[in-house]
Amino acid sequence: MPVALLALAIGAFGIGTTEFVMMGVLPEAAADFGVSIPSAGYLISGYALGVVVGAPLLTAAAVRLPRKTMLLAMMGLFTLGNTLFALSPNQEFGVAFRFLAGLPHGAFFGAGAVVASSLAKPGERAKAVSMMFMGLTLANVVGVPLGTLLGQKVGWRATFGVVAVIGLLAMAAIAKLVPHQGKPVEPSLRGELGAFRRPQVWLALAIVTFGLGGVFACLSYIAPMLTDVTGYSPSNVTLLLSLAGVGMTIGNILGGRLADKALMPSLYVSLIGLAAVLAIFTFTANGKVGAAVTIFFVGLAGFMIGPMMQARIMEKAGGTPSLVSAAVQSAFNIANSIGAYLGGLVIAGGFGLVAPNWVGASLAVLGLSLAVVSGGMDRREARLAPAMAS
Template structure:
């Protein structure tokens, strides 16, 4: 694999850390700003909103820029947002700067996926994209636990200053290691938007939204599941989340390789496995050993889907992949919101803390049904092409 992928992985590590470490240092930030925990939760949703808004807007605004320039600009904005957040005088400024830090998230990954796939031969493109996203999954194994520990010992502001430093390192690495990309051929916002006229693009985004929504229905409420149902102490939750992160990392690695070989069959199996694991988790959550094993497989099955869908949507976008590639990140964060919302509904309805796993299983099955429809359209197009030949 090209050394340039290391630069993209470093950037992905920083982005993944800043997105998820906020959950670990939320109590410290709330106390510092003098607000309640629920109010401090806007620091999480502010970032997610920035991702959803920024992915299409910044990608569209930079459609004519060379992709290396785009990557450097996005990491510069990311670094600035995190520095400003670390210096926030109050909650209101904090939410605004978290929004700013989230804006370049989707645009970076959209451009990064295109760059990563351009560095290798066609048969290795999904693998190359998965190597970039390896940084994102490793953030859950290393960055989030260490960032949480730093925030607890030194203060949450120190955590985000370190994240800013990672952003600077990523910018240097991109400048040194990523080859000059040149301007995109025939750059056109109309052409990029034209990709959204393809039904297969919307089906791919729907698979991400609902299939990965199943993962977040579970993970959003994993802490109370592990403490109140499985019987773990709060101190063990971080370790178990790291175990889920290991599963995510392996899943991302395996998913990238399977996508290059047999994308759609591998996607069907991954979604089916995710639905099965989430269903099983409603039973295994009752014990410590079973819960620990199952949470690993939730991360494994769920994150096999990511590189497959990134490869799928770039394939279906044709020659205009940047905007739809960035849209995957918006769909990912919408999946996060939908999963968390529906999981919260069933808990509030009195169905218990393991009920979000059933919701997640149903969402994964729904995602699988959309994937089957998409695969059916592929076969119909192939038959039409053979008939015309």
Template sequence: MRSPSFALLALAIAAFGIGTTEFVMMGVLPQVAETFNASIPTAGNLITAYAVGVVVGAPLITATCARVPRKTLLLAMAGLFVVGNTLFALAPSLEWGVLFRFVAGLPHGAFFGAGAIVAAGLAGAGKQASAVAKMLVGLTMANVVGVPLGTLLGQQVGWRATFAVVALIGVIALLAIARWVPVMPRPQGAGLRSELAAFRRPQVWLALAIVTFGLGGVFACMSYLAPMLTDVSGFAPSSVTALLALAGLGMTAGVLVGGRLADRALMPSMYGAMALLAVVLGLFMFTAGSKVGAAMTLVAIGFAGFMIGPMVQTRVMLKAGGNPSMVSAAVQSGFNIANSIGAYLGGLVIAGGFGLLAPNAVGAVLSLVGLSLALVSGLLDRRELRSAGPDGWVGTPALPARAAVGGRNGSAADSEAAATPAS
């Protein structure tokens, strides 16, 4: 029997590659622009094209492949990832580059959607969120290792070499998934209609709104972090990469801790993470003037912000019902929308003359909105439990786990809050 640990490692390797290709473009953008004789803003369309691919690919691919076994889908997405990045490394012009970046972004959401379900299914009862977190560690480690090394490789050898290596990581992930991820039974009743039915549930929309606004607070800060650190904190521009890697360490720790806390008490942990994020973003407005204070707060922001990831991913799967693939993939769309909203609002207050630290205030407000939505979701849980009867069971488990999913008190192992009480 294959070890679940190796299967989770295979998923983490793929997540590492995906995270690297998404964010390393920001580090090599000047070299890409020079190659294609384009301005930096024009070359920035390569970043936008990838984000559009994520938003489009998550629902489209998941809907098209609703009846495809999840291991097969993971292999197909890893293959598409390799193709997209290989083609981009060979792109003859900026126009072709934009197209190939779009292709590279297509498998992003569908992979994480299916991967989160597979990770949860590999875990025992009460360990689903921790399993999802172990996959997401690959994404955070991309910011610690993949992006700095990819940027350095792009500067020393050329950006094409960076994306060739990214494609190679995809090949390694493909082989690891084929070897270590077990074939899991296709869920009963799988199909487009059952996947879309999950979006009729208010709790699903609340969970997606939580990730959009909660993580929007992180990106309001992170999008303008470089000028904050250089112009306000006094760091040399050459130090920014190391500071971003430091933030990545905070993100990695946050994902792992967030997964463990979610397994114990999902909703209370989410409330705490949202509140902590709002506090540290607000605190950054006062600590940014000190190099030590800025570095410490930066780690705290990464920690608090990415604690939310496994919590929301688990929450949305619990609330989606028996076929959560499309909703799980939609979390990645919400993540990218959060990126756009945070960056836009942060830029708006800077342009309005409120200063470079103003995006942190925007981020704190967005986090408080996310906290408010989480509280509303928790209140709905209590109402559903009261209407379910004295035993507290309100339907069938949402996560495909090796052991039965049950329990109370808002943990990730809680039963699904469906509308009809169990008989």
């Protein structure tokens, strides 16, 4: 495979680390800023909202820039945001800088996928794109646990300082290894926006938002849940986050394979499984072995949904997938924001640190309901197709 993919994977590793490591160092950041755990959850929501805003806007800007220039600009903005966040004087500035760091997230992956595909030989394009996203999955296995450990031992600011260094390394690697590809052909923005007139596209985005919102309602507060309820030490939380990352990686691989074979039935099963495992976690969180097993399956079930929904929305977008593909990143991070907000709401309401798991299970059921509606529309369209053809 082209060595340029390594540069893209480094960038994906940094982005994945900064997005998810906040969950592991949330108690340390809350204590440093002098705010409650639910209030510190806005640091997670701030990043997610940055992705929501930046993905479509910066993707639109990407069509006017050479891909390599776009990748370097996005990594530069990413590095700046994380540097400023590490220097944040208070909670308010922290949320603003997390928002800034989240802006380039979706646009980087959108441009990176195009570059990875263009560099690969015919028949190996999907594999090339998956190599870039391998950096994202490795972030959950390696970057997040090590970043959490560093935050606990040295301080959360050191964690994001290291993330900023990863951003600089990614910029250097992109500049050195990614070939110049020229300015892309100007696309039709009207055509791209036309995909959003399809109800199935909006249903797919809603399934991502609510189905994966269930995962983030749980994971946003996993560190205090495991220490204060389960009884793990902060250092053991690092290992458990790595276990969740392994589940995410396996789920991502399984989800992609199942999507190729039977997309909608597999999606139903994944959402049912996610709702069940989150509900079970409200009970297993009280025991160390049960919690460890359950957190693995939360990552597994949750991240099976991602590749399924990516395939689903590309199918429903027709021949204009670029902006819709960026919108998936927005929906993913709206899920992050909603999950963190609702999870913090029930904690602040006095329902306890395991209450976000019930919120997550409810969101997964809502996502399942929307998936059933979408599947019903497919069947109705299939019945009407012969009549319309005649």
